Amino acid sequence: xxxxxxxxxxxxxxxxxxxxxxxxxxxxxxxxxxxxxxxxxxxxxxxxxxxxxxxxxxxxxxxxxxxxxxxxxxxxxxxxxxxxxxxxxxxxxxxxxxxxxxxxxxxxxxxxxxxxxx
Amino acid sequence: xxxxxxxxxxxxxxxxxxxxxxxxxxxxxxxxxxxxxxxxxxxxxxxxxxxxxxxxxxxxxxxxxxxxxxxxxxxxxxxxxxxxxxxxxxxxxxxxxxxxxxxxxxxxxxxx
Numbered sequence: 001x002x003x004x005x006x007x008x009x010x011x012x013x014x015x016x017x018x019x020x021x022x023x024x025x026x027x028x029x030x031x032x033x034x035x036x037x038x039x040x041x042x043x044x045x046x047x048x049x050x051x052x053x054x055x056x057x058x059x060x061x062x063x064x065x066x067x068x069x070x071x072x073x074x075x076x077x078x079x080x081x082x083x084x085x086x087x088x089x090x091x092x093x094x095x096x097x098x099x100x101x102x103x104x105x106x107x108x109x110x111x112x113x114x115x116x117x118x
Numbered sequence: 119x120x121x122x123x124x125x126x127x128x129x130x131x132x133x134x135x136x137x138x139x140x141x142x143x144x145x146x147x148x149x150x151x152x153x154x155x156x157x158x159x160x161x162x163x164x165x166x167x168x169x170x171x172x173x174x175x176x177x178x179x180x181x182x183x184x185x186x187x188x189x190x191x192x193x194x195x196x197x198x199x200x201x202x203x204x205x206x207x208x209x210x211x212x213x214x215x216x217x218x219x220x221x222x223x224x225x226x227x228x229x230x
Contacts, residue, residue, distance in 0.1 A: 031216050042222035043162070043206070058217060090161055094216050104169065105150040105210040107218060109161040 003027075006091050006110040014118050019078045021113050023091030030096035032074040033058075033107065034066065036087040043090065049074055081117045089113045120145045120211045124221035133230045137194040141207030141221055144188070150210040151183055152218065153192045157203045166192060197228045 004025040013019050034046040045058030047066040055066050065077045091110040121144045131137045154162035168174045168181040180193040204225045208218040
């Protein structure tokens with residue numbers, strides 16, 4: 001089915017372990033984003049990507065690594081998980097502004113991954 | 119620091135009433151404004167986009183934008199219990215590509 005999917009939906013890990021969260025979209029959107037959502041902080045941007053092999057930091061990038069070898073995939077890796085990284089992680093995508101027409105900057109979200117770091 | 123501010127609520131309205139949700143933003147050059155609805159345990163769902171000053175209506179929803187006052191609002195007419203959710207205001211402030219800055223959300227409760 002078309003859309004944006006994330007896996008796993010739930011993950012429990014231990015401090016110090018490496019964890020990779022997957023994001024896949026079928027719209028061929030140029031832009032993809034990773035946000036985390038925490039009580040009291042709302043949604044905060046971790047990393048974003050404008051196209052394959054182009055990534056940049058957002059507001060809270062420390063402790064995270066991203067890659068984008070294919071347009072449709074945008075994995076997020078926690079290199080050494082910490083308890084402060086316990087959160088709900090959302091992936092989102094949007095069309096290239098030059099192609100978006102009247103839907104400039106609209107972002108569409110995946111279902112989220114709830115990550116718990118013990 | 120570029121910011122988007124919303125009252126956290128909860129905003130409580132009876133069924134059939136008009137719910138009014140407000141949002142202010144800090145960057146005058148912002149060009150794109152959005153309202154997302156988020157049910158508990160679910161992901162944000164885009165319900166309205168607005169780019170020009172004035173009103174934009176879509177069914178029971180009306181978004182209002184005033185760039186001079188740096189203010190955007192969402193009106194929900196004939197509120198239903200199914201409208202009970204957290205509403206997130208989001209603004210593109212021209213940074214980080216097309217990334218959005220989100221407010222912390224207003225929780226709406228519609229009682230039957």
